[in-house]
Amino acid sequence: MSRYDGKHVVVTGGGSGIGLATARLLAGAGARVISTGRTQATLDAAGLDGTVTAVRNDSGWMAGVEALAGRVADGFGTLDALVVNAAIGGFVPFGRLGRPDEAARAIAFLAFDATFTTGAELPVDGGLSQL
Ligand SMILES: NC(=O)c1ccc[n+]([C@@H]2O[C@H](COP(=O)([O-])OP(=O)(O)OC[C@H]3O[C@@H](n4cnc5c(N)ncnc54)[C@H](OP(=O)(O)O)[C@@H]3O)[C@@H](O)[C@H]2O)c1
Numbered sequence: 001m002s003r004y005d006g007k008h009v010v011v012t013g014g015g016s017g018i019g020l021a022t023a024r025l026l027a028g029a030g031a032r033v034i035s036t037g038r039t040q041a042t043l044d045a046a047g048l049d050g051t052v053t054a055v056r057n058d059s060g061w062m063a064g065v066e067a068l069a070g071r072v073a074d075g076f077g078t079l080d081a082l083v084v085n086a087a088i089g090g091f092v093p094f095g096r097l098g099r100p101d102e103a104a105r106a107i108a109f110l111a112f113d114a115t116f117t118t119g120a121e122l123p124v125d126g127g128l129s130q131l
Helices: 017-028 040-045 062-075 100-113
Strands: 010-012 032-037 053-058 081-083
Touching: 010 017, 010 062, 017 032, 017 053, 017 081, 017 100, 032 040, 032 062, 040 053, 053 062, 081 100
Parallel strands: 010 032, 010 081, 032 053
Antiparallel strands: none
8 A cells, every 4th residue: 555545636737847757656655646737738738647647737826726626626536635836936045945856745644644733632741643
């Protein structure tokens, strides 16, 4: 059994960068993942295989969000984690920027292991979490 077997995840902006790394990490560990983006060419270039479903969608407007919700209801039925990643940003130089794979690991932890997110278990004194 893999770490995220049976989990249903949506990653917005999952066609490149941190979103793509997160989608691949979670799918590689068993989750069923929908990755979104506005540009079909970006989603195609990501080379998403059968483990990640690419869905062209713009989450920057309400109709797009509603369309995605419908797609998730049809495809998954339920949703375990929503990675709200899609955005654009600018950078202020500060040491080293996080690599996509580093951010992806933090996202996976926050989505599933961090118990304030799942509410499944509250570890104390640094105890291990269990999903
Ligand atoms: N990289 C860092 O160190 C860093 C630091 C702080 C915060 N962040 C934040 O982390 C997130 C990802 O960063 P990144 O560096 O991985 O960015 P990226 O490589 O530019 O990826 C962003 C992805 O989001 C998609 N996207 C943008 N707007 C969208 C929308 N309205 N609906 C759906 N998809 C959308 C883009 O594809 P399309 O254009 O085709 O839609 C693109 O694939 C961003 O929110 C960024 O602000 C990153």
